[in-house]
Amino acid sequence: MIIKLILADDHPVVLNGIKAHFAADNRFDIIAMVSNGLELLQHPLLPLADVVLLDLNMPGLDGLKALDSLKNKKLNAKIIVLTNYHSFELVKDCKAKGAHGYVVKSEDLQNLANHILTVIEGKELFPNHYEKDDTDNKFSYFDDFLKKYKLTKREVEIIRLVCQNLRTKDIAERLYLSEFTVHTHRKNIMRKLELSDSTVALYEFALKTNLIS
Amino acid sequence: MRSISSLLSVFSLFIWCLIASIFAHGQNISQAPPIKNLAEIKQMPISQEKIGQLIRYARSPRTIYTTEIKTLLDEAISYAKSSKKDDLLANLLGTKAIVELNLGNLDAALTLAKQAETFFDTLPDGLALTTLSDLSRIYGRRGDDANSMVYFDKIEAYTKDKPQFIIARILNLRNRTNLEVRNGNIAKVATNYSLALNLAKQSNNPALLKDTRYAYANMLLNIRKEDEAFSVLQELIPDLENTITDKTADFFAILSRNYEKNGDYNNAFIYAEKEFKLPNATVQQKVSSINRMIFFAYLLNQYQNLDSYYLEHKKYGFDPNSLFSRKAYQLAESMYFDAKKKYALAKANYLKGYQLKSKKEIGAYFDVFCLIGLAKIYQKQSNIDSAQFYFDKAAAILKENTLAPVIKLFYTQAIKNFNSTKAISTDTIIQNLEQEIKLKDTLFQLRLSKLSNELATKYSVSEKEKALALAKKQQQLQQLEIKAQKNKQLLFTLIFAIIVICLAGLAYILMQRRKQATLIHNASLANLKKQHQLDLMQQLEKAQENEKKRVAERLHDEVGAMLSIAKLNINTLKPNLFAAGNEEDSKLKVTKTLINDISETVRNISHSLMPIALEKYGFKSAILDLVTTINTTNTIHIEYVLEGLDNTEHWPQNFKIGAYRIIQELLNNIIKHADASHVFIQVVNLTDSITIYVEDNGKGIQAANQANGTGLKLLATNIDFLAGKLEIRGEPNIGTFALIELPIPTHNL
Numbered sequence: 001m002i003i004k005l006i007l008a009d010d011h012p013v014v015l016n017g018i019k020a021h022f023a024a025d026n027r028f029d030i031i032a033m034v035s036n037g038l039e040l041l042q043h044p045l046l047p048l049a050d051v052v053l054l055d056l057n058m059p060g061l062d063g064l065k066a067l068d069s070l071k072n073k074k075l076n077a078k079i080i081v082l083t084n085y086h087s088f089e090l091v092k093d094c095k096a097k098g099a100h101g102y103v104v105k106s107e108d109l110q111n112l113a114n115h116i117l118t119v120i121e122g123k124e125l126f127p128n129h130y131e132k133d134d135t136d137n138k139f140s141y142f143d144d145f146l147k148k149y150k151l152t153k154r155e156v157e158i159i160r161l162v163c164q165n166l167r168t169k170d171i172a173e174r175l176y177l178s179e180f181t182v183h184t185h186r187k188n189i190m191r192k193l194e195l196s197d198s199t200v201a202l203y204e205f206a207l208k209t210n211l212i213s
Numbered sequence: 214m215r216s217i218s219s220l221l222s223v224f225s226l227f228i229w230c231l232i233a234s235i236f237a238h239g240q241n242i243s244q245a246p247p248i249k250n251l252a253e254i255k256q257m258p259i260s261q262e263k264i265g266q267l268i269r270y271a272r273s274p275r276t277i278y279t280t281e282i283k284t285l286l287d288e289a290i291s292y293a294k295s296s297k298k299d300d301l302l303a304n305l306l307g308t309k310a311i312v313e314l315n316l317g318n319l320d321a322a323l324t325l326a327k328q329a330e331t332f333f334d335t336l337p338d339g340l341a342l343t344t345l346s347d348l349s350r351i352y353g354r355r356g357d358d359a360n361s362m363v364y365f366d367k368i369e370a371y372t373k374d375k376p377q378f379i380i381a382r383i384l385n386l387r388n389r390t391n392l393e394v395r396n397g398n399i400a401k402v403a404t405n406y407s408l409a410l411n412l413a414k415q416s417n418n419p420a421l422l423k424d425t426r427y428a429y430a431n432m433l434l435n436i437r438k439e440d441e442a443f444s445v446l447q448e449l450i451p452d453l454e455n456t457i458t459d460k461t462a463d464f465f466a467i468l469s470r471n472y473e474k475n476g477d478y479n480n481a482f483i484y485a486e487k488e489f490k491l492p493n494a495t496v497q498q499k500v501s502s503i504n505r506m507i508f509f510a511y512l513l514n515q516y517q518n519l520d521s522y523y524l525e526h527k528k529y530g531f532d533p534n535s536l537f538s539r540k541a542y543q544l545a546e547s548m549y550f551d552a553k554k555k556y557a558l559a560k561a562n563y564l565k566g567y568q569l570k571s572k573k574e575i576g577a578y579f580d581v582f583c584l585i586g587l588a589k590i591y592q593k594q595s596n597i598d599s600a601q602f603y604f605d606k607a608a609a610i611l612k613e614n615t616l617a618p619v620i621k622l623f624y625t626q627a628i629k630n631f632n633s634t635k636a637i638s639t640d641t642i643i644q645n646l647e648q649e650i651k652l653k654d655t656l657f658q659l660r661l662s663k664l665s666n667e668l669a670t671k672y673s674v675s676e677k678e679k680a681l682a683l684a685k686k687q688q689q690l691q692q693l694e695i696k697a698q699k700n701k702q703l704l705f706t707l708i709f710a711i712i713v714i715c716l717a718g719l720a721y722i723l724m725q726r727r728k729q730a731t732l733i734h735n736a737s738l739a740n741l742k743k744q745h746q747l748d749l750m751q752q753l754e755k756a757q758e759n760e761k762k763r764v765a766e767r768l769h770d771e772v773g774a775m776l777s778i779a780k781l782n783i784n785t786l787k788p789n790l791f792a793a794g795n796e797e798d799s800k801l802k803v804t805k806t807l808i809n810d811i812s813e814t815v816r817n818i819s820h821s822l823m824p825i826a827l828e829k830y831g832f833k834s835a836i837l838d839l840v841t842t843i844n845t846t847n848t849i850h851i852e853y854v855l856e857g858l859d860n861t862e863h864w865p866q867n868f869k870i871g872a873y874r875i876i877q878e879l880l881n882n883i884i885k886h887a888d889a890s891h892v893f894i895q896v897v898n899l900t901d902s903i904t905i906y907v908e909d910n911g912k913g914i915q916a917a918n919q920a921n922g923t924g925l926k927l928l929a930t931n932i933d934f935l936a937g938k939l940e941i942r943g944e945p946n947i948g949t950f951a952l953i954e955l956p957i958p959t960h961n962l
Binding site for chain 2: 009011013014016017018020021057084085087088089090093105106109110112139140141142150152178180181184187188191192
């Protein structure tokens with residue numbers, strides 16, 4: 001079977017480049033080329049497409065918005081995002097919006113055919129960025145017990161001192177920090193814990209989490 | 214008249230001493246030390262104090278005047294002249310004038326006093342007054358009545374409204390009256406003295422009041438106004454005996470005579486006796502008073518001491534030059550014998566007294582007593598005809614002369630008694646009775662009128678006092694009014710001053726405001742200029758950013774896309790197009806690498822120009838990307854907390870970019886310089902600011918380190934640009950933390 005492709009990119013160079021790339025390949029048939037999201041969504045051949053190659057950065061309705069609409073249309077077509085942006089956030093985003101693949105133009109275009117085939121097979125295709133495993137690292141800035149509150153060791157120390165009824169100035173002196181730093185830490189703590197700006201609330205929190213007895 | 218004037222001149226001298234003593238007394242009160250004697254003063258070195266002592270000495274009434282005082286005064290005068298003390302000089306000149314006056318140099322005294330007077334206008338009150346009194350005194354001594362009067366007037370005018378000079382004013386009034394009397398003008402005596410007395414009463418100075426009363430009594434005595442003198446003297450009665458002067462005897466005589474005239478023989482006797490017992494009574498006064506004593510004793514039928522009186526009477530005898538004296542002597546003699554029932558002797562003496570006659574004087578008063586005495590003796594001896602004869606004679610004298618009613622009463626009583634013994638018709642008795650009643654009535658009327666006169670006088674005096682008090686009150690009121698007016702004026706002045714001050718203050722404030730306004734205006738102008746510049750800069754910045762963004766986008770999108778296609782094409786060339794290892798193949802390889810490199814470079818340039826992800830996908834995503842990229846591509850491990858930061862769309866572009874670049878810079882610094890394995894980054898979105906906290910476990914930043922100095926400087930500049938605060942601290946081999954707080958601008962920067 002011939003895989004029907006629709007290209008959506010605002011750059012003619014890209015459109016023509018890909019077209020040329022697939023010209024000699026009879027596995028693929030480029031049935032339409034559009035230069036923005038709106039054009040894509042309104043294209044009559046869109047339901048026929050097997051794969052949509054979607055550029056994220058387009059004038060008018062851009063790729064991300066087009067993704068939402070395409071998802072709502074419940075098309076059969078697989079969507080591969082073609083983009084210049086190598087962003088893990090964007091990858092996540094596109095995945096969430098129902099894209100089936102994410103290809104960075106500058107890096108992986110020569111394997112585009114394979115990628116299309118992979119997607120057609122029903123697999124997803126996203127750059128496998130892995131973060132190094134945290135568990136390997138014993139060292140952490142977070143407090144072991146209060147990690148879920150995203151509190152650092154330094155912040156926990158400050159909470160303890162605040163609950164001893166020490167003033168910012170005294171805490172600063174004790175920790176060899178400036179008052180500004182301690183004050184900022186306190187503000188950050190309250191924000192993180194979403195507490196009102198009162199020592200009583202902090203004291204209650206400290207009691208609850210056994211920071212103090 | 215001459216005797217009166219000589220008396221008066223002696224009298225005025227006495228008053229001057231009095232003034233001097235009163236003044237001296239006043240000075241003694243104010244200046245505690247007593248007057249030194251001349252020898253002591255002489256030994257003192259020349260000084261104000263010495264001169265003061267000298268003046269006091271020279272003006273003291275007890276001073277014996279010598280030329281030595283003059284010498285000392287001359288010395289003082291030259292001192293006063295050299296030290297240019299006008300007050301002192303005037304005082305000294307006046308004092309010297311008094312010394313000259315007392316030494317008998319009347320011309321020199323006048324010259325000096327006149328010299329002193331030239332300072333009059335500049336002198337203090339007391340001294341000015343002294344100058345005037347000195348002159349009046351000198352003119353008085355010179356007998357220059359006209360000029361004396363001028364100065365009396367001047368003193369009166371000067372002291373009139375000055376209550377502190379009330380004594381001086383009274384004495385001046387008295388002196389003036391003396392002078393007037395001396396010139397035969399007695400019209401004003403009563404008014405002058407009643408004023409003087411009232412002033413003296415006002416002064417609350419009993420000594421002065423007494424002294425003024427004495428002076429008035431004296432004056433009345435001198436001008437032979439015994440009746441008025443009597444009323445004045447009555448006021449002085451308790452004091453008369455304590456203050457014995459050469460006039461006291463006269464005063465007692467006046468009192469005695471007046472009481473006699475009123476038929477008050479008791480008091481008449483008492484004052485006659487007092488007169489007689491006065492140690493300084495003259496022989497004439499003794500003669501008169503002892504005779505009168507016998508006379509009153511006889512009339513009062515008080516004979517117990519009559520013998521001793523008679524001895525005195527015999528001792529003093531009579532004044533042979535005075536018919537009155539002789540008649541009085543004879544009458545007393547007769548009455549004594551009459552009382553002793555030695556009727557023969559009594560008759561002889563009565564007759565002798567009656568028969569004493571002179572061409573000038575008649576002595577009708579004595580004659581009546583003599584005749585009645587004779588008549589009464591004849592009546593006792595039952596010689597009715599003789600008695601009748603003498604009664605008739607007495608009646609004839611009474612008819613011819615206007616005599617005091619008291620004597621008429623005496624006659625009437627005697628004749629009544631005579632008639633009752635004589636058997637005559639009841640008509641006559643009734644007639645006599647009627648006459649007696651009438652006389653008694655007259656006498657009573659007289660006393661009454663006297664009393665009422667006294668009352669009237671007292672009333673008028675009190676009225677005058679009241680008037681005076683009223684005047685005083687009015688004066689006080691006036692003074693009060695003046696004071697009130699002054700207060701008012703003061704108030705007005707004050708208000709005016711306040712208004713002026715307020716206006717000045719207002720003007721000042723306005724001026725200041727204007728100044729301030731100008732300053733503010735200038736400042737705001739400068740501010741505006743600055744703002745304008747800032748705006749321009751920001752616009753420029755914005756334009757720059759936009760341009761950067763445009764360039765970045767174009768680089769990234771267009772050039773990137775083109776490069777991607779170029780790469781695609783090259784990468785999808787047929788493999789083994791060129792023989793492996795030949796020149797074409799290696800050129801192709803170089804081109805491939807080059808295109809990859811260009812692609813990478815373009816991306817980097819575009820990213821450094823503008824983090825496009827930030828613009829397109831938000832602040833938090835951009836930071837996350839940054840962190841993820843570092844975590845995936847570097848050995849460094851970043852832990853992070855991004856709190857909030859979900860709604861950053863309203864953040865101004867500059868702020869977003871600024872904050873992003875700051876974080877980027879911090880992380881780049883750590884990667885490049887810190888030599889750290891672990892990094893913690895936390896960005897917290899507070900209500901109106903964000904805090905950025907970055908900590909690493911590197912070698913610890915050192916402020917002095919040149920290598921990261923420029924990076925830090927750039928960081929600081931960026932933070933400054935966003936009005937943020939930075940704290941950065943490193944500890945060697947432990948790590949570094951940087952804390953930044955950036956206020957979120959509510960408007961475009």
